[in-house]
Amino acid sequence: MPLHFELVTPEKLVRSEEVYQVVVPGAEGDFGVLANHAPFMATVRDGNLTVYAEEKSQPETIAIRGGFAEVNDKGLTVLAEHAE
Numbered sequence: 726m727p728l729h730f731e732l733v734t735p736e737k738l739v740r741s742e743e744v745y746q747v748v749v750p751g752a753e754g755d756f757g758v759l760a761n762h763a764p765f766m767a768t769v770r771d772g773n774l775t776v777y778a779e780e781k782s783q784p785e786t787i788a789i790r791g792g793f794a795e796v797n798d799k800g801l802t803v804l805a806e807h808a809e
Contacts, residue, residue: 727743728747728758728760729741730742730743730747730802730803731800731803732789732802732803732805733802733805734805734808735806739787740776744776745759745779745780745782746776747775747776747777747803748774748784749767749769749774750771750789751767751769751770751794752767752768752770758796762801763796764796765795765796766794766795766796767793768792768793769792769793769803769805771789771791772788772789773788774786774787774803787808789803789806789808789809790805790806790807790808791806792805792806
């Protein structure tokens with residue numbers, strides 16, 4: 726079962742897609758999110774999101790600055806101040 730991932734900035738919805746895993750640069754360390762992860766919220770530090778489209782695929786990195794991440798029963802939403 727894939728993970729629904731959204732990356733949002735104040736200007737726009739940057740991404741909305743089904744992926745295998747996302748590694749997020751949390752304020753207290755990086756954390757990985759897969760489908761059916763327990764719900765939580767975390768502060769995000771400046772760094773790179775690492776997005777795996779499929780289990781053994783090459784990851785894509787997306788630079789972000791600050792924000793929050795929320796994991797709930799619908800998936801992962803990263804609210805970033807800026808994304809490149």
